Amino acid sequence: VRLAHAPAGFDDLRRPTVDVPLRVLVSGCLAGLPCGVDGTDYGLGDILRPLLRLPILTVRSFCPEDFAFGTPRTTPDIHGGDGHDVLDGNAKVLDELGNDLSAKMIAGAKAMLEVARAHRTELALLTDMSAACGSQVISDGSQKTNERRFRPSVGVATALLLRNGISVVSQRDAKTLRALRSRLDPELVQDAKARDHHETDWYIAAFGA
Ligand code: SF4
Secondary structure, eight states, rough: OOTTTTTTGGGGGGOOOSSEEEEEEEETTTTTOOSSSSSSSOOOTTTTTTTTOTTEEEEEEHHHHHHHOOOOOOOEEEEESHEEEEEEEEEEEOOOTTOOOOHHHHHHHHHHHHHHHHHHEEEEEEEBBTTTTTEEEEESSSSSTOOEESSSOHHHHHHHHHHHHHHHEETTTTHHHHHHHHHHHHSSOOTTOOOGGEEEEHHHHHHHH
């Protein structure tokens, strides 16, 4: 299992200024775009809004699944591995109808990487639990079943970004996001109780500490 948590490279991020803002890539739905499989933002658009509005960030948003399949769409999930395995041809992305979406998912991931490169992205803030954007947890097989299973690993787009040296943080990584906010706004009061997704009770119960 290849975990993305303890976001690689996060501690090495430079201190941005208003003149030279931090270049951030954000999942489309986290930026409030209605690009989820059901044509909504999954209710995520407000979560990072205070952070993304800071003048010390410059933000690009992108949805690799919307790029690959359009919206609305069936639900892609990884079967038999994680995003790295899909990139290596050792696992497949299937939707709930059994269609093999692997090639298009990889194309969406590559398109996201191109956006990241064009933007010279320094940090990606991506939506966890997604077969494309997941950075802590993904579904293990179809999420459209009564007994949804999970895998502690990364989606296809996240795997490709990580392979290309881009740090990825999920919207559930409260501690890391708090640290980022305080780096950008030194007057922000720290929250000692904030935890990243892999430190939550749910995650530990599911996968262990
Ligand atoms: S692929 Fe990523 S950006 Fe698009 S809806 Fe899913 S989580 Fe959001």
